[in-house]
Amino acid sequence: MSPTTATMSIVDVLNKQVANWSVLYMKLHHFHWYVKGADFFTLHAKFEELYTEAGSTMDLLAERILALKGKPASMLKDQLSLASVKEAKGGESADQMVKATIADFETMIGELEKGVEAAEKEGDSSTADMLTGIRTSLEKHVWMLQAFSG
Numbered sequence: 001m002s003p004t005t006a007t008m009s010i011v012d013v014l015n016k017q018v019a020n021w022s023v024l025y026m027k028l029h030h031f032h033w034y035v036k037g038a039d040f041f042t043l044h045a046k047f048e049e050l051y052t053e054a055g056s057t058m059d060l061l062a063e064r065i066l067a068l069k070g071k072p073a074s075m076l077k078d079q080l081s082l083a084s085v086k087e088a089k090g091g092e093s094a095d096q097m098v099k100a101t102i103a104d105f106e107t108m109i110g111e112l113e114k115g116v117e118a119a120e121k122e123g124d125s126s127t128a129d130m131l132t133g134i135r136t137s138l139e140k141h142v143w144m145l146q147a148f149s150g
């Protein structure tokens with residue numbers, strides 16, 4: 001089965017999220033390594049939990065693309081240009097790291113919501129379910145990070 005035009009648009013949706021998670025994988029490592037202050041131990045561990053999730057979610061999305069006969073973006077330069085989230089700037093305070101993570105997750109929640117609609121429109125309930133699951137997890141992280149940052 002070769003990909004149809006409809007399948008290609010779902011692949012594009014998925015690839016943007018592969019790129020986002022790839023950029024976040026490094027960005028969350030940056031936060032994990034460089035966080036400072038009274039919340040070091042809490043945030044160091046939290047960012048590790050989140051980059052571990054980033055790695056497995058990126059793989060899940062990429063392998064869904066392969067199952068749809070598409071090509072997951074696998075070069076860093078391609079992922080950087082595809083991603084809607086931006087790399088870490090460097091020099092962030094602990095609070096800025098938490099707020100940047102919340103903002104990135106909120107961006108992705110909005111994109112995932114649109115992705116679910118696109119997948120449902122194409123009758124691809126497997127992709128819709130996958131994107132919904134990722135969104136649910138991000139919504140929980142946003143709640144927790146907002147509770148943490150007050």
Ligand SMILES: [Fe+2]
Binds near residue numbers: 032
């Ligand atoms: Fe570590």
